Amino acid sequence: ARRRALALAASGDPCIIVATHAAFSKTFQAPNLALVVIDEQHRFGVEQRESLRTKNDVVPHLLVMTATPIPRTAAMTWFGDLDISWLTELPGGRKPIRTFIVPEDDGRMMGSMFAHIRGRIDAGERAYVVCPRIDADDESDGDDDTSGASQIGVYDDSDTYRRESANTTTSAPSQEDGDGAPSRPPLHSVAEIERRLSSLPQFRGIRFATLTGRDDDATKQQVMADFADGATPVLVATTVIEVGVDVPQASCIVIFDADRYGLSQLHQLRGRVGRGGTDSWAFLISRAEDGGPAQQRLQVIQGTLDGAQIAQADLEFRGAGDVLGDAQSGGKSGLKLLRVVKDAKIIADARERAGRLLADDPDLSGEVELAGAVLDFTRGNETFLTSS
Template structure:
């Protein structure tokens, strides 16, 4: 996307050299001119505003003052030696102080000279001072790139600063590259796209994002580069999706047979919601096209995704295919298995479970039955992707909470059949629309946005530490009604860094309030063996214990309709998405359920906003949008395996309109020119060709 000169290594740029080049690579990950040009400023300082000395206050970050040097002297000796200048305007006098480069200051900063002083004002003994100010002659010279209206501020590091590559140092390098190579920045977007959205040229965008002539030009530069970044993400996602639909054929599920019909008409104990019916219909259409289905089903906690997945798997069975469902944890896999077995009864289909704790004897039997086609539905964990697990005819793969699996792990399942199986991805983590369009832009998206009839909204309350006894009293009231309670802690043992009420201390405290034999407590955490976890879970499920104390291991996969209270300790330490998932463990029965968010007495503004959001709404999609605003896309999308998109200039929390414009444009282009064969789309085809061959974004010219 840049000309060859911009692919030059930074070591060859004047003022860099081998040591600085190595440091820039290690600290910022930039090694070429082009990569440094894409190290965009993270904020700008308005150099058009000037302060009078009597307007200064110590809370101001950086200021500009016009004045004259009315006196200058050297103070102290040896290490304490410094130069102090008296700097005056028509409202008062302040000090400019230098501790380094004293000889240069002594020679070049002259008494009687008029300057613009720029820096951080500090108040000491009633007098303001600026240490090591940036000084410019006043009036400013015209036409210099460095004399800016909006000064860019770049991210740097301590190591870079020690090599004089602070924000100002980086700015000088970028300034030099632009002065030498501005005309070599090539256009990447077709002319008709630039014209339609009135986007400035790429060359002008790079000039004005680093050295904006005005606030208006900065805005145009940012809009152009954001559009470009989001456009090419969408182009790759949608083009690859289109190619895959042409390339990968899928089994055709034309037959809605006895398994689906019997389950729906005779076995299903409740009516499907309209949202569930709509999503099942979308899956039916997908599986009749003869191309591999790739569909994401989003549904809030308790919206009935498991039933949708089950009916899709029964559809595969009716068409002579096997189906499997992969879950990220054994607890969740067993929960799905139990739910499916309870729903289908024993005679409709043969359902099996395969996890890390499946015995060797059971495993061998499952392998044999799978290859013979005797197992209709297999549910399990990562154990499903092992090479030994072979199906007779795998037609549908359901992946639950897919962000917890790596790309290669998922691909192993897809390769377990000659015809790639249809893919149904499910998540109970509501995904903001902008994030879904980028992380899952190559999938068709279905949303189950309706809860089953009779479900009461969970009553969420926020208690401070000072209200703990009140919380214990509330728990006792609910237990007296025959209900059960979860208490979730973020840590197992006390952390030196985080002063949290951890699980072990919590159990000790609970034992005073809820003593035996009146109360029984289950304990579940990630350090326990699967056997011990299952034993404790089962006690709680059977009602033998009234309280389950746990870490976030119960975030997904626990379904106890009688549990009506979820207490989340140190709730301020959890993200909104996780709080919402935990809250979803209750509210599964007909009775009113409660979620109590316990926090310290002092909260920062972000934590307070999170907890207030939880109290205000049960809507997972509304919560996810707030979460995106507070945390950013990287954190929300989960683990490193999720393929988080790292954006250089666009911001998914604030650039929804630009993202939608970019996506719509790509859709229009691909509708009219499926394989990008038209001459006006050569730039785009070239981009995809290079990108898909693994050549870096920067090397496309």
């Protein structure tokens, strides 16, 4: 079946190809590729997306879609490399999701939250509970349905964004991390939280199910079927439910260790509820310090359902990534003289001037030094750009 699909794409005959990451492989050839549509943009790397645009001599049109633009995308719109269309209204029949930050050490608030969820379950609805780890006792845990250990957005105390696998953030706590920062408590696991919740009086008589990337496809399908029909109305899962899960009866989601996730991932997870037109709630369980950077990030999620605003805040918190290269997480940047957020007006002005210049002189024949700088840049030599 794979060979037949690859042969059809390579034949050049008119067709529509629906693919996973397999489309990035060297065996996939589409000589007449005219349009590339990438859904869930943040699930793919810069080089992966670019590989589809460079398979042929003719560059295809490119449309990328996401509910949560990565900061690099927001930055690139200011450089004129992307045009953005915003869909700002909710899908038909949807209601806004009410989001609450719940301190984990506030027993009264936690109890009220669980009582509320029990009430929604008794009304025939469903609840997700999300944890970043599978099993806290297993050092080799990973939860990724594509390639190895689970990736969650983890922020350190200096507000630098890092991508860490779930199995590296849960080792036994020490007094300090290697960089001298105070250590954080271990991340919660699916196994631990399922045990804790099933013993609570609020959930007496309620059946629980678990779902992780370690489960095989048949198990995943059965678990989701039981969750959808109400046999197991509470699903304790990892971020494997982040995309591609649509259960209209799901009205509540609880995210443990929410202060350890990136904004985009929290927004994606929150979008798993309220898909059937019912009232819906998202509870962000946090162990972050009051007023700290992690608390501020959660307040962004609490304060808006607009993915564009969340992307803007994410850009300010963790940087734009490398708009001149292929790193799309924050921190690293090829920009030497600009800061994307602070210098937004300068960038917009430069883009407008560049547009006028190229309209009048497409070959830059009247701008010898500028033409040389462009040539240096395309050859990978940035000395001219950074020194002048």
